[in-house]
Amino acid sequence: MIIYSVRLKLTAWYVALLGSILILFSFLLFFFLSKRLYEGVDNSLKISANVVAKTALNRYTSAPLPGLENFLEQFLGYGNINKFYRIYDGSGNVGSLSKNIEPSQFPLTEESYAKALEGKSSYETFTLSENQNIRVLTRPVLRGGKLVNLIQVGTSLMAVNETMKNLKIFLYTAVPAVLVLATLVGGFMARRALRPVDKINQTARKIGSGADLSRRIPVPDAQDEIGRLAQTFNEMLERLENFFIQVRQFSSDASHELRTPLTVLKGQSELALRKVRTPEEYQEVISSNLEEINYMSKILEDLFYLSKADEAEIRLEFKPLDLALITEDICKHAEIIASEKQIEIIIAFLEPVEIIGDAVRLRQTLWNLLNNAIKYTPNEGRIKVYLQNKNDMAVLSIEDTGIGIPKEDLDFIFNRFYRVEKSRSRTEGGSGLGLAISKYIIEAHKGIIEVESQVGVGTKFKISLPKTATTTPSPVKAVS
Numbered sequence: 093m094i095i096y097s098v099r100l101k102l103t104a105w106y107v108a109l110l111g112s113i114l115i116l117f118s119f120l121l122f123f124f125l126s127k128r129l130y131e132g133v134d135n136s137l138k139i140s141a142n143v144v145a146k147t148a149l150n151r152y153t154s155a156p157l158p159g160l161e162n163f164l165e166q167f168l169g170y171g172n173i174n175k176f177y178r179i180y181d182g183s184g185n186v187g188s189l190s191k192n193i194e195p196s197q198f199p200l201t202e203e204s205y206a207k208a209l210e211g212k213s214s215y216e217t218f219t220l221s222e223n224q225n226i227r228v229l230t231r232p233v234l235r236g237g238k239l240v241n242l243i244q245v246g247t248s249l250m251a252v253n254e255t256m257k258n259l260k261i262f263l264y265t266a267v268p269a270v271l272v273l274a275t276l277v278g279g280f281m282a283r284r285a286l287r288p289v290d291k292i293n294q295t296a297r298k299i300g301s302g303a304d305l306s307r308r309i310p311v312p313d314a315q316d317e318i319g320r321l322a323q324t325f326n327e328m329l330e331r332l333e334n335f336f337i338q339v340r341q342f343s344s345d346a347s348h349e350l351r352t353p354l355t356v357l358k359g360q361s362e363l364a365l366r367k368v369r370t371p372e373e374y375q376e377v378i379s380s381n382l383e384e385i386n387y388m389s390k391i392l393e394d395l396f397y398l399s400k401a402d403e404a405e406i407r408l409e410f411k412p413l414d415l416a417l418i419t420e421d422i423c424k425h426a427e428i429i430a431s432e433k434q435i436e437i438i439i440a441f442l443e444p445v446e447i448i449g450d451a452v453r454l455r456q457t458l459w460n461l462l463n464n465a466i467k468y469t470p471n472e473g474r475i476k477v478y479l480q481n482k483n484d485m486a487v488l489s490i491e492d493t494g495i496g497i498p499k500e501d502l503d504f505i506f507n508r509f510y511r512v513e514k515s516r517s518r519t520e521g522g523s524g525l526g527l528a529i530s531k532y533i534i535e536a537h538k539g540i541i542e543v544e545s546q547v548g549v550g551t552k553f554k555i556s557l558p559k560t561a562t563t564t565p566s567p568v569k570a571v572s
C-alpha cells in the first residue's frame with residue numbers, strides 16, 4: 093500500500109517502531125520471568141529434598157514422618173495439595189510418604205531411577221489436569237557410593253502458571269492499548285508539526301490558481317526547518333513578484349514607446365493622403381516619417397541588445413586597450429554635434445590608462461554618456477571630461493552644465509525606459525534605454541557607474557573600471 097500523506101507515514105513509522113519494541117520487550121519479559129520463577133521452584137524443591145533427606149535418612153518406614161508436612165507447607169507455599177514427599181529404598185520400593193498423595197501417583201520413572209543410580213538428581217513435570225502441573229525432584233542418597241535411599245519432593249506449579257497467565261493477559265491487552273494510544277497521539281503530533289506545511293501548500297495552490305504573487309505564507313515563530321522553509325518560500329515569492337512587475341512594466345513601456353511613433357506615422361500618412369500634395373509637402377512627410385522609423389529602429393535595436401544581455405548571449409571581446417585614446421576619439425566625434433549647440437567639450441584631464449576591456453562596448457558607453465550630456469545641456473553649455481588612474485582603477489568622469497536630474501529620479505535613471513521628462517527625451521531622440529545598456533556594459537567589465545546631479549546646475553557621470561582585474565570573455569547577464 094502506498095501512503096501519500098507524510099503525516100500518516102510518520103505516524104505509521106512511529107507506531108510500527110513502538111510496536112516492535114513493545115513486542116520484543118514483552119517476549120523478553122515473559123521468557124526471563126518464567127525462567128526465574130521455574131528456577132525458584134526448582135531451588136525450593138532442592139532445599140526441601142535436602143531437609144527430607146536429613147530427616148528421613150535410614151528411617152525406612154511407610155508412615156508419614158512427623159513435622160515434614162508442616163515444613164513443606166511453609167517452605168513450598170500455600171495450596172490445597174501437591175506439596176508432597178516420598179522416600180524409596182535403594183531398590184525403588186516406596187517407604188515413607190506424605191498423606192496427601194497416593195503411592196501410585198507420580199511413580200518413580202525409569203529415567204530418574206537410572207540417573208539416581210548414577211548419583212544425579214532429576215527434575216520432572218507431570219500434568220494432572222489442564223492447569224495443574226506438578227514439578228517433582230528425585231534426589232538420590234548415596235552412602236559409600238551405593239544408593240541407599242531415593243527422595244522425591246514435589247509441588248504444584250499452579251502459582252507460577254497463574255502468574256504467567258496473568259502476565260500474558262496483561263501484555264495482550266496493554267500492548268494493543270498502548271499502540272492505539274500511540275497512533276492517536278502520534279497522528280495528533282504529526283498533524284500539529286505539519287500544519288505549517290499544509291499552509292504553505294494551500295498558499296502555493298492559491299498563488300498557482302490565481303497568480304496572486306503578493307500573497308505570503310505566515311512564518312511560524314520557531315526558526316525550525318519549517319520556519320526556514322516558509323521564509324525561503326516567501327523570499328522566492330518576493331523575487332518572482334518583482335520579476336513579474338518588471339516584466340509587466342517592461343512590456344507596457346515597450347509597447348507604449350512603439351505606439352507613439354506608430355501613431356505619428358499613421359497620422360502623418362493619413363493626413364498626407366487626404367488631398368493631393370506638392371512634391372515638397374510629400375518630401376516633408378516622408379522625411380518626418382523616416383525620423384519616426386529611425387527612432388523605432390533604435391528602440392528595437394536597443395531592446396534586442398538588452399534581451400540578448402538578459403539571455404547572457406553577449407560575448408565581450410576583452411583585450412588590452414588605452415582608454416585615453418578611446419576617450420579622445422569619442423570626444424572628437426561628439427564635438428561635431430556639440431558644436432551645433434555651441435557646447436564646448438573640454439578634456440580637462442587625460443592620463444594614459446591601460447585597461448583590459450571590450451573597445452567597441454566601451455566606445456558605445458562613452459558615446460551614450462557624451463550624447464546625453466549634449467542632449468540635456470542647453471546651448472553654449474560646457475562638458476568636461478576627466479580620465480585618471482586611481483590606484484588600480486581607471487576613473488572616467490563626464491560633467492555637464494545641463495538641466496540636471498531631480499534627486500527623486502536619480503535612483504531610477506538606469507532602469508529601462510526611465511526618463512525624467514518623457515516628451516523632452518523623445519524629441520531629443522532618446523529611447524530611454526541608453527543608460528540601462530551603459531550600466532550593463534560597465535558591470536560586465538566589473539566596473540561601477542555612478543551619477544551625481546543638481547537640477548539647473550549640471551550632471552556628472554563617473555565610471556570606475558578595474559585596470560587589470562579581468563574578466564574572462566564569457567557571457568554576462570544584464571543587471572537592470
Ligand code: ADP
Binds near residue numbers: 517524526
Ligand atoms: P534617453 O535615450 O532618453 O536619453 P537614457 O537611458 O540615456 O535615455 O537616459 C535616461 C534619462 O536620464 C533621460 O531620459 C534623461 O531624463 C536622464 N539623463 C540622462 N543623462 C542626463 C544628463 N546628462 N543630464 C540630465 N538628464 C540626463
